[in-house]
Amino acid sequence: MKIATFNINGIKARAEALVDWLREAEPDVVCLQEIKSTDDTFPHEIFDGLGYTIATHGQKSFNGVAILSRLGLEDVVCGLPGEDEQARWIEATVVGRRAVRICGLYLPNGNPAPGPKYDYKLAWMERMRTRVQELLHAEEPVVFAGDYNIIPQDVDAAKPEQWREDALALPESRAAFRRIVNLGLTDALRARTTAPGQYTFWDYQAGAWPRNNGIRIDHLLLSPQAADLLRDLGVDKEIRGRDKPSDHVPVWIDLDA
């Protein structure tokens, strides 16, 4: 079961590029972030003939998450428990040979820090931690896939000094991320390699892509039962060099499920 996460940065602006990538990569499940679309205006028609079932949790202009699946989607839940005006979380169960709970998330950016946006980020992460804890009680395969807006360690940035005061890398942000991971999750990429340079985002500005000034902020965290099924992982980096790309690239895992 190939499961990908991709911050698409506007589904309407990226429809053609997304379909091209789907045809090439053939993922079974895709968690999309920043669809920047309501459920009503989500362009379902661009996926016609590709065989995906789609669940969306959108809002006007900003944020918005969705899950695409070639294996169907069951028990869809939108949003973390508690009130939230921002569409950042969606869950569904996908059944292959094994049933896998998929959580697609778009964690708040949090800049500028300190400030109300940073407070919202940390509070959101605490709400996520509670939900992760609940889901882990089932002792089943669960995948938490998305744009975490967290640079876990200095090795995950080309120029870590540029991010010292940033909400993506502040010690309190990293500690909140570790509190989630330490519930028993595996960072799928770090289970495969300790190598530096595994970036998933390059800013549009200041020639970040040609200079390879990237950061790793898109992650797939696995429950113990999902980690036991991990067969392969990849970052589809070449997508970033195409015309009109998202500033993020897809990250995927293959589970023996």
Add this chain to the structure above:
DNA sequence: ATGCCTTGCGGAGCAAGA
């Protein structure tokens, strides 16, 4: 240097991203 791009909204220039 809160800009350097890019998208959405709406029909000009902001807000937001990271």
